[in-house]
Amino acid sequence: MSDVIDTTLRSALRHHAIDRFNADYADVLDQRRFAEWPECFVPEARYRVQARENAERGLPLCLLNFESQAMMRDRIVGATQTIYHAPYYTRHVIAPARITHDGDGTPDDPVRAEANYAVFRTKPSATSEVYQVGRYIDAFVITEGGWKLLERRCVYDSEMVLNSLIYPV
Amino acid sequence: MSDVIDTTLRSALRHHAIDRFNADYADVLDQRRFAEWPECFVPEARYRVQARENAERGLPLCLLNFESQAMMRDRIVGATQTIYHAPYYTRHVIAPARITHDGDGTPDDPVRAEANYAVFRTKPSATSEVYQVGRYIDAFVITEGGWKLLERRCVYDSEMVLNSLIYPV
């Protein structure tokens, strides 16, 4: 095999690993295995859901902003046991990712990747509708348990604040 | 190449094969080459379209339930030659799959995979709309003609019965 193929191969394997991660991540949320969601992250990870307008202007306001895995676990307890809300299903369709920095996968040099997503919402006795579209901006690290998120920013296109964003995206 | 890469490579190649299959499958339906659709399956294959609520509760009711390739062929004859219905186009956007069991590809040990999908419908003189979102739950076997479905379950999120599901999903 030529060197070109070796380089491309490394790129393809990384791409595969991230796409595979995203498919598993979507499954955790869509199948409502919410307790597993914080396990997609390392303990010191950050997770944010932010409108595109704010993200592009560097403004700090976020819909959700968790600065550790512990905060994520807290939110899941709230979302599943405390918050009163109308039930809905979600379905994530995440496009193949693009690696923007092929780091070594340590916290000092994570693999950086992005992926466009569309999340569809289905309420009881209603048809499915577009809920949120946007872009994941991610930093991944490799751990004994496989690839985990060191950071995930969900930058969504709609300026409207969704008053019913209960579950993570 | 290290052993780690060999293992990852096998995983990546399987992933590639399933994504490739799903892209071809979508093309068969979206380009209305319906006569080719049963050929995506082996003769003894099963195909079901079922609401998530029923699937999760283990209830048997399905919108479509075909227990062999022959039943699929029969449906295609009905859909294309018999059933009176308003015409519509479909467009499948299927996310990268995740392999849930890396079997050897025989009927006794198929490769099991899942993929989220969104199907958009376009009626004449109308804009495109979300038609159905859900998850393929699949078992694949390898044949002389490449990978084929031994089973495909399409579990869709909306509880509403779509009164115009004419073509397979």
Added chain:
Amino acid sequence: MSDVIDTTLRSALRHHAIDRFNADYADVLDQRRFAEWPECFVPEARYRVQARENAERGLPLCLLNFESQAMMRDRIVGATQTIYHAPYYTRHVIAPARITHDGDGTPDDPVRAEANYAVFRTKPSATSEVYQVGRYIDAFVITEGGWKLLERRCVYDSEMVLNSLIYPV
């Protein structure tokens, strides 16, 4: 590694390259880096956006029809500096591609591929909506700058002429 794996590997690497290209292409448009869009093409490339009905009947009418990279650059100047229109964001979710002809990547024998896409539009103070769904029908060539489009046809499902297609798809 067996010959089967070598063949599959080549196919997987090509697939990876095209999916990677499409993710970068989507990013250029969705992040509104419009000046970079013509750079996704070679100088002699063609770009068309055409309704499915016309495409299938072999009719020539297109919504957009650019016969060179220079025409694309002209359109971008028009869209970003001249045309008066309501602002909107786009978000592309492009499914994994399928290679329909594994050429050598020269202009005489390009790699041909197709991919289903959904483009979502978000206007200020509004929710995101389905804007256009369809299929990319592509010819790719390899250049010093990586894979580039020799031709991209965007065949969309809706017969309705979108009166606000300002940016490329």
